[in-house]
Amino acid sequence: MSEALVNKIIPFSNVDGPGNRTAVFLQGCNLNCLYCHNPETINICNNCGKCVTGCPADALEISNGRVIWDSDKCINCDTCIKVCPNSSTPKVKKYSVKEVMKIILEYKNFISGITFSGGECTLNHQFIVEVFKEVHKYGLTCFVDTNGFLDFENLPELVKNTDKFMLDIKAWDSSEHIKLTGKDNNIIKKNLEYLIKLDKIYEIRTVVVPEILDNENSVVNVSEILSGTEIQYKLIKFRKNGVRLNLINVDMATDSYMEKLKNRAIEIGVKKVVIT
């Protein structure tokens, strides 16, 4: 049975797909976006130990060369996250499929389904597939929130067992995407087309960042593809909370600019556009 490193589980989320959902956030990401709002989810802890002494609650210790986190003692001050030089966190727990299922089943009467998010959860695709197979037995829906950087044509089990994906299109232009994330976006675009063909997309998300990105270009290109489908397009205003201000320090988009982008998408034929 597979295991995965879990950053956190939110029992009730109303923003990770339709209805009330249990959202499971896995640790580790294959991109490194300038504007990442939870950069501590990017890397797996390398046990350097730098965070241990700063913990005011004595919740961290090193044992056999590994950093151990005591969740009962932790007061969630996030000091450890602030000092970590590695975009990581000691506050993760390894879960087996069975352990995750135990939590999900506690909430099963209260939710429409579950959503895997991250970090980049598809890095643990085998784990996700095993959980989804279990979750489907209870009539709940299974969603994946992804950056789409792995080629989904090579992950047929994941695609088959996922009801719907929520996919980020961070930038349309390839060089802009490299500037933002460090990587090219050709596979992401390919995944977009591939998943649309299979009717596997619930929502596309684009974060609007003034100054740095050609937001309009991205919105127009995505809208042309979504036009006429039932897929929801979510335009997210860049916010400063949680981001690494040394990497990015620009102002939020104005409400009127967000509205303008929304109207543009609607004009092109997107049926559902949300701003957040």
Next chain:
Amino acid sequence: MEKILDIIKDEHLTFEQRVYSLARAAENMVDVLHLDDKIKKWMDKDIICDLAEGNAPYKPRYVVPDYQKFMEQGSQFLELSKPKDIWEAVNNLLILYKHVPSVTMVPVYLGNIDTLLEPFVKDEKEDVAKEAIKLFLNHIDKTITDSFCHADIGPLETKAGKLILEVSKELQNPIPNITIKYDKDKTSEKFAIQSIKTALAVAKPSFANDEIFRKDFNGDYAIASCYNGLYIGGGSYTLVRGKLSKLALEAKSKEDFFDNLLPEFVDRITRFMDKKTNFIVEESAFFKSNFLVKEGLVSRDKFTGMFGIVGLAECVNELLSLENSNDRFGHSKKADKLGEEIIKKLSELVNEHTNRYCEISNGHYLLHAQVGIDSDSGDSPGCRIPIGEEPDIYEHIVQSAPFHKYFPSGIGDIFKFDEMAKRNPKAILDIINGGFKTGLRYFSLYEDCADVIRITGYLVKKSEMNKLDKGVAVLRDTTVLGQGGRDNSGVLNRKLRGKDEYENGSKNV
């Protein structure tokens, strides 16, 4: 006499409120119940409270007419025949409402207004039906100026039901209170979602667990006043409430509380209720001469009485502190278990008592988790977790559900949602479905920024409270209660659901 003059001079009262206060003052000048010293002593100590019913009951506290029957037979006394179209239907109902008494002088129950109007809505063009319903609901808000007045809809989706929700949202009126009788297997998801969207805008409807209520009432039932389950064509003679919070202050130990105080509490309250019940039935004219009785719209044998309690949370905390325990109700298994033991014992004791005029409920009074009154402070409603101490919504529901089975005549919780909830009303429906499956009887919700909000069981407009703060007389008499609830119980500080609890779920891509 000075009191009478005070009422006459009070500039904060509308004309109707003044007449009502004068009637109350007059009633309180006679003593017909002859309460014994034991009961009076506990009234003085605020352990027993008669909720301003007055000294000489001349009407049942809650009257729940069989409006369906009225629609079919009209009324001889009111010289009304069976309505032929939607205009006659709403007009007949509005006329009857003026003649339905209750503790507040105005009706606390308006009927299952969607099923009452549906046959007429079907015959009309949609815009005509909507106009009629709009005038109907607005008339109620401006004439029955008390938000304990309650209308029911559901469980089935109807055209009338959908129009009632649509119009309620447009009107932004606090009155009437509305409940949707909800059963996942009977109510369409569309109708349920429309109800949630409406509730986020105007704090109504609340959701009643249709399956549980139907089982407890052997079929159809009414939700009246705050959230009180009652028999249609009957009602409740009285509601006397005891404060478990204040009772616990008398306890020398937990054992003393269970063995001596709780039995004494039930004995004194049920004797008090018997006095009122017997007086209304045997002495007052209501059941002998009122046309509602004569025309069969209510019948004596469908009435029962309500035994109310408040302050379980404070009671549990107090009893635990006697044992030097810091455990708190809502936050510890031990405290919650003690809470359930108290209610279980209370329910057994109340069910040992019989009154011959409560045939419909097997001779017993029905337990009611009372929501508190404006002057309460330091007594949480019914079995609720105190405001400001609420746990996350899942824990909250799982903690409170076990209490709901003991309270057929009403118990419920209120959840305040963050603005984000509007985007995903299905998420709230999922929570309601889960809650009902767990045994929750009643679920109320509102949105933090809305003008119409729920105080304890009733609704007020924040804007009207603001007017009252400035000393301006306002239309609805419950606004003054809302002000008390706000100032004494901090109801505006109810835990916000959404942002704190699950906004973190939003992954920043």
